[in-house]
Amino acid sequence: MPKRSRAGTLSADIVVIGCGGAGLAAAVTVATGGGRVIVLEKLGTVGGATNYAEGIFAVESSLQRSKGITLTRDEVFKRHMESGNWRANPLLVRAIIDKSADTVDWLKDMGVRFVGAVAYFPGGPEAWHVVDGLGAGIVKALLKRAKELGVEICLKTPARNLLMRKGRVAGVVAEGQEGRALEITAPAVLIADGGFANNKALLAKYTTAGPNVIPFLETGKTGDGVQMAWKAGAAHEGEDVLMRAQPVIRTVKSLTPIAAVLDLPYLWVNRQGERFCDEGIVEQWPFPGHALANQIDQLMFHVFDEATKIYVRDHGLDLGLGTMIPPGTKIPDIDARLQRIIDDGEAWVADSIEELAVKMGVDAATLTTTVDTYNRYCDKKHDDLFAKDPKYLRPVRTPKFYAMRGYPSCMSTLGGIKINERAEVVNTHGEVIPGLYAGGNCAGGFYGGHYHLVTTGGASAFALNSGRIAGESVLQRLGIQAAPTHGHSTSEGEAQTASI
Numbered sequence: 001m002p003k004r005s006r007a008g009t010l011s012a013d014i015v016v017i018g019c020g021g022a023g024l025a026a027a028v029t030v031a032t033g034g035g036r037v038i039v040l041e042k043l044g045t046v047g048g049a050t051n052y053a054e055g056i057f058a059v060e061s062s063l064q065r066s067k068g069i070t071l072t073r074d075e076v077f078k079r080h081m082e083s084g085n086w087r088a089n090p091l092l093v094r095a096i097i098d099k100s101a102d103t104v105d106w107l108k109d110m111g112v113r114f115v116g117a118v119a120y121f122p123g124g125p126e127a128w129h130v131v132d133g134l135g136a137g138i139v140k141a142l143l144k145r146a147k148e149l150g151v152e153i154c155l156k157t158p159a160r161n162l163l164m165r166k167g168r169v170a171g172v173v174a175e176g177q178e179g180r181a182l183e184i185t186a187p188a189v190l191i192a193d194g195g196f197a198n199n200k201a202l203l204a205k206y207t208t209a210g211p212n213v214i215p216f217l218e219t220g221k222t223g224d225g226v227q228m229a230w231k232a233g234a235a236h237e238g239e240d241v242l243m244r245a246q247p248v249i250r251t252v253k254s255l256t257p258i259a260a261v262l263d264l265p266y267l268w269v270n271r272q273g274e275r276f277c278d279e280g281i282v283e284q285w286p287f288p289g290h291a292l293a294n295q296i297d298q299l300m301f302h303v304f305d306e307a308t309k310i311y312v313r314d315h316g317l318d319l320g321l322g323t324m325i326p327p328g329t330k331i332p333d334i335d336a337r338l339q340r341i342i343d344d345g346e347a348w349v350a351d352s353i354e355e356l357a358v359k360m361g362v363d364a365a366t367l368t369t370t371v372d373t374y375n376r377y378c379d380k381k382h383d384d385l386f387a388k389d390p391k392y393l394r395p396v397r398t399p400k401f402y403a404m405r406g407y408p409s410c411m412s413t414l415g416g417i418k419i420n421e422r423a424e425v426v427n428t429h430g431e432v433i434p435g436l437y438a439g440g441n442c443a444g445g446f447y448g449g450h451y452h453l454v455t456t457g458g459a460s461a462f463a464l465n466s467g468r469i470a471g472e473s474v475l476q477r478l479g480i481q482a483a484p485t486h487g488h489s490t491s492e493g494e495a496q497t498a499s500i
C-alpha cells in the first residue's frame with residue numbers, strides 16, 4: 001500500500017497518471033509484483049476512452065488457434081511496418097505484437113470474455129478480438145484486480161506537474177480535494193493520460209485535424225501528460241498522428257443508425273460539389289477521414305435520392321458502424337430522423353438537384369455535372385473516376401433529393417511522447433529520462449505517420465500492452481522480478497516492500 005507521510009503528501013513506488021487501459025494495465029502489473037501504486041484520475045469515473053473500445057488486436061492468441069486462424073506475428077509485423085512506411089519504431093512494434101497474445105490470456109484470467117477474433121474489413125487480418133461488454137468489460141476486470149492488490153485510485157485528482165530532481169523523476173504534484181496541491185513522491189511515474197483529442201489548441205498546433213473536427217468523445221483528453229513530459233525533456237514522436245474516424249453529423253450521436261446513413265458509400269461530394277474519393281473506402285473507416293482532411297474546410301455531403309432512402313428504410317444499411325450498428329440495420333423511422341437533422345440545419349431536401357445545391361451552398365452547375373456523371377457510371381456499372389466497387393453505385397435520379405453534411409471526426413491522438421520498447425521515455429539524444437514511462441495514446445512510435453487497420457484494435461492493444469510493458473520495466477527498475485505471465489495476484493500479506 002502507498003505510504004502516507006504527512007498531510008497532503010504520499011509516497012509510492014509508481015504514480016500512474018490516468019486510469020484508462022494503459023494506466024490500469026501498468027498498475028495491476030506493478031502491484032502484482034508487490035510494488036506500491038497510486039493512480040491519479042482526473043475525472044470522477046475510470047476507464048477513459050478504453051471503455052468504448054469494441055475489440056483489441058492480438059496475434060497467435062489461444063482464441064485464434066482454437067479457430068484455426070494461422071496468422072503469424074511475423075506476417076503482422078511486416079504488414080504493420082509497411083503500412084506505416086517503416087516510420088514506426090520497429091522495436092516497439094515488435095514488443096507490442098509479441099506481447100499481444102499473452103495479454104488476451106492475461107485479461108481472460110481476470111474474467112474478460114472475448115466474443116471472437118474477426119477481421120474488421122473484408123480481406124483484413126482476423127486479429128480483432130471483440131470484447132463482451134466493450135472495453136468497459138476490460139476496465140471492470142482490471143479495476144477489480146487493482147483493488148484486490150491494494151492499488152490506491154484517486155478520482156478527481158488531476159496530475160499537474162512532474163517532480164524532477166537532477167534529471168530524474170521524483171514524483172508528481174496533483175490537484176487534490178478543494179484544489180489543494182497534493183505531492184506524491186515516487187521513483188517512477190507513468191504518463192497514460194489518453195492524449196490530446198479534446199485540446200483544440202494542441203490539435204491545431206501539432207495535427208491537421210482542422211477547426212471543424214469533432215472528437216468522438218469528450219473524455220478529458222487535454223494533453224496534460226504530453227506537455228509535462230516535453231517540459232521534462234522528452235523527445236516528440238507521432239504527435240501528428242490522429243485516429244481519424246468516418247465523417248459524422250454535427251448534431252447527431254456518432255454510433256447511431258442515422259449517423260451510419262451519412263457514411264453509406266454512395267455519392268459523396270465536397271464543398272465544390274465534386275467527388276473526392278471512392279466512397280467504398282469507408283469499409284476501412286480511417287481512409288475517408290484522411291481523404292476528407294484534404295478538402296476545403298474538411299466538410300463533405302452525402303447526396304442521395306428518394307429511391308435510396310426507401311432502400312435504406314426497407315432493406316437496411318449496406319454498411320454499419322463497428323459491432324454496434326451491424327450491416328442490415330433497418331431504419332423504419334428514417335423520415336422522422338432525417339427531418340430532425342434538416343431542422344438542425346445539417347441536412348436538406350429538395351425537388352431538384354439545382355434547388356438542393358442552393359440549399360447546401362454548393363455551386364449548382366458543378367453539382368449537376370457531378371450527379372449526371374455519377375449516374376452514367378451507375379448505368380454502366382463502372383466508376384471511371386475512382387473505380388469504386390459497382391455494388392456501391394446507386395444513382396441519384398428519383399426526387400426528392402437529399403443531402404447530409406459530414407464533419408471530420410477524431411477518436412484519439414496517437415502519439416506525442418517518444419518511448420523505447422520498454423516504455424521508458426527518452427530525450428532528444430535517445431537517452432532514457434530515469435523513472436519516466438509513458439503508454440497508450442500519449443506515447444508515439446507504434447504508428448508511423450498515420451493510423452491504419454492492419455493491426456485492427458491496435459490503439460487499445462497498444463494501450464494495454466504498453467501499460468503492461470511499462471509496469472514490467474518499473475518492477476525491473478525496483479529490483480522486483482515481474483510476474484512471469486498472466487494474472488496471478490500477490491496478496492497484500494505477501495507484498496514485498498520495494499524501494500530503490
Ligand SMILES: Cc1cc2nc3c(=O)[nH]c(=O)nc-3n(C[C@H](O)[C@H](O)[C@H](O)COP(=O)(O)OP(=O)(O)OC[C@H]3O[C@@H](n4cnc5c(N)ncnc54)[C@H](O)[C@@H]3O)c2cc1C
Pocket residue numbers: 017018019020021022023040041042043045046047048049050051052053054055056057135157158159160192193194195216217219220221222223224225411412439440441442456457458459460461463
Ligand atoms: C468510440 C470509440 C471507440 C473505440 N474503439 C476502439 C476499438 O474498437 N479498438 C481499439 O483498439 N481502439 C478503439 N478506440 C480507441 C481506444 O479506446 C483508445 O485508443 C485506448 O483505449 C486509449 O487508452 P489510454 O489508456 O491511452 O487512454 P484512456 O483510456 O482514454 O485513459 C486516459 C485516462 O487519463 C485520464 N487523464 C487525462 N488527463 C489526466 C491528468 N492530468 N491526471 C489524471 N488523469 C488524467 C483521462 O480522464 C482518462 O481516464 C476507440 C475509441 C473511441 C473513442
